[in-house]
Amino acid sequence: MPDEDADLRSRLVAVGVHLVATEGMPALTLREIARRAGVSHGAPRRYFPTHLALLSAIAREGFADLADRVADTLRTGGTHPRDRLMALGRAYLAFASSRRGMFELMFRHDLLESNSLGLRETSLPLFTVLVDLVAAARPPSEVPPPVVAGALWANLHGIALLWGWGSLPLATGAGEVDALLRAALDAHLGTDPRPGTDPRPGTDPRVTAVAR
Amino acid sequence: MPDEDADLRSRLVAVGVHLVATEGMPALTLREIARRAGVSHGAPRRYFPTHLALLSAIAREGFADLADRVADTLRTGGTHPRDRLMALGRAYLAFASSRRGMFELMFRHDLLESNSLGLRETSLPLFTVLVDLVAAARPPSEVPPPVVAGALWANLHGIALLWGWGSLPLATGAGEVDALLRAALDAHLGTDPRPGTDPRPGTDPRVTAVAR
DNA sequence: AGGCGGCGTAGACAGTGTCTACTGGCTCGT
């Protein structure tokens, strides 16, 4: 329930965040948001010149949320870069599955393409975190860390998508997705050289945190 | 220019294919398609109960096109599974970038979620091709080929997406994307053991089956 | 010949995003 006595601008994006979480992305109508905010359908125009601008503001909130979750996960996670990367990946996938509507909204092409909205800038700090972790977790190589981080992110995002709409026909369980994630890490960073870490997929009890 | 004297059903999807290629996905309005097909806006309802059904038919055409391209690429490509996988990846990325609107349409969540449309079944043969190639290209391991293929596909799809809207801040050139693709292959299959042009002995490319 | 069934038309309806004309109330300058 969004704050009642705040300026309309923040109330609108709060309503939007609440709405996309409960009703899904197609419910993010300009008029519906205005309705739930208790104003007429023309009111948002004072603060957002177009519908996409409002959606972008809501999506920015989503990026902030994701960044917070990743930060929390990294704070409570292990110290080894490998573990931190695994935690980051899990947080990413958990976000994609629990906040599915918001995730869709965040990566809508027509939002990202309108570069005047600063969405790319919003998603960039997350990427730098990933780059740093990759640089720390990987033995030095000739291929620069940002490329590896990009590939890893692409992999992560692809897993989130394909898993999201169930088009990974064989790896549908949460544990299998975790295996997929671990495989991705092994793939891009080389297999984990640490002894005592069981590389067998599916045996990690922390996996269940990802399930919807 | 779609065929003039064909049954309306195929004319509609032909118009849709042409339209999404020239004007982009938001132009795929039911009324606009009907307009370009020279019929009234209610006519498509005879053949497609809803707008999404028509879009799904168009998307199916896209999947068929992608399968054909992949088949062509595999036919003219090298014989080593590694080369074939690289060609497949390039074809996938080329499709995603040249037929961008169609690519968006094909992977729209609301199309994929309506499972009664058989889209998942349409995209499955492509996946099996990938699985076979992965099985042939990779040394035997305890992690099953479908999982590796899934991870590879996720990686591929993620690259296509992130590259598509330019959110891979550092790898924007076509050559760099190719490097990203090669890195993905190295990552999921292990680094290419072939030194130069020397084909690896013992691994015969036994996969020639193609989709459709 | 006549009925009939399918194909396409035309219009209504609710809903959308954008734009414009218009208030009501608040602040601010004099």
Next chain:
DNA sequence: ACGAGCCAGTAGACACTGTCTACGCCGCCT
């Protein structure tokens, strides 16, 4: 203290969209 101006929000119009329903028209079959 008081009128001017301005600004947030209202209300309605407009061109769209997708869906639904009632209606003709043409050809086919018995």
